[in-house]
Amino acid sequence: MIDVLGSLAEVKSGHPFRGSVPLSGDGNAFVLQMRDLTDDGDVRWDALVRTQLDERKEIQWLRQGDIVFVARGARNHAVCLQEVPKPVVCSQYFFVLRPTSPDLLPEFLAWQINRAPTQRFLATNAEGSDQLSIRRGVLEAMPIAVPPLQKQHLIVALAEAAKHEKQQLEFLIRNRQQQLDALAFALAGAESIEG
Secondary structure (H helix, E strand, C coil): CEEEHHHCEEEEECCCCCCCCCCCCCCCEEEECHHHECCCCCECHHHCEEECCCCCCCCCCCCCCCEEEECECCCCCEEECCCCCCCEEECCCEEEEEECCCCCCHHHHHHHHCCHHHHHHHHHHCECCCCCECCHHHHHCCEEECCCHHHHHHHHHHHHHHHHHHHHHHHHHHHHHHHHHHHHHHHHHHHHHHC
16 A cells, blocks of 8 residues: 555654754753764764753654654655653754554654655655755655555564674674784784884
8 A cells, every 4th residue: 555654644843943952961852963863773862962942832852663854965864763762852954753553663664765766756856956855745745655564564674684784794894804904013013023
C-alpha cells in the first residue's frame, strides 16, 4: 500500500530559535542540532548544548520513537530516536515526524526516507538557491510504502545488521591502518638509528 506521509504521521517544525541557540549552563532543555547526528544515524547525546526555554509556551519535546528529519542542506535524512535520555528539543532546521498509524513502524519510516527512491523525490522537490530545503507541504505529500508489519520488522532488522557490518568493517580498516602506521614508524626509527 502506498500513502502520503501526511496521512501516516504528524509533521511538526523544530523549535523556532531566532538565529543561533542561546546557551544556558543550567537551562531546562537540551537542543539537538544537525552537527549532533553521526553519519550512521546516531545521536551524540553528550554533545547537545543546553538552553533555557520559556515553559509558558508549548514546547515540542522529543520522545522515543520520534523521527527527526534534516530539512536543510544537501543531505535530507531521517533519524529514528531509539531513546531520548534528556529533555530535548530540536533546532529549527528539523522537522519532527511522529507516526500516527499503528501500521507503520517509526524505524521503518526513517529507513524508507533514507533510501534512494525517497531521496530522489526529496532532491527533485528541494527549494532554494543558497541552501536547499524541504518545505513541510513537500514532506507531507511524500509517497510512503506501507508493507505489512512483519515485513517492516524484517527490513528494519536487515538495515540494523547492515549498519553493524559497516561499523565492524570500518573498525577493521582503522585497525589495519594503525598496524601499518606502527610498522612505518618502527622502520623509520630503525633507519634513523642505523643512519
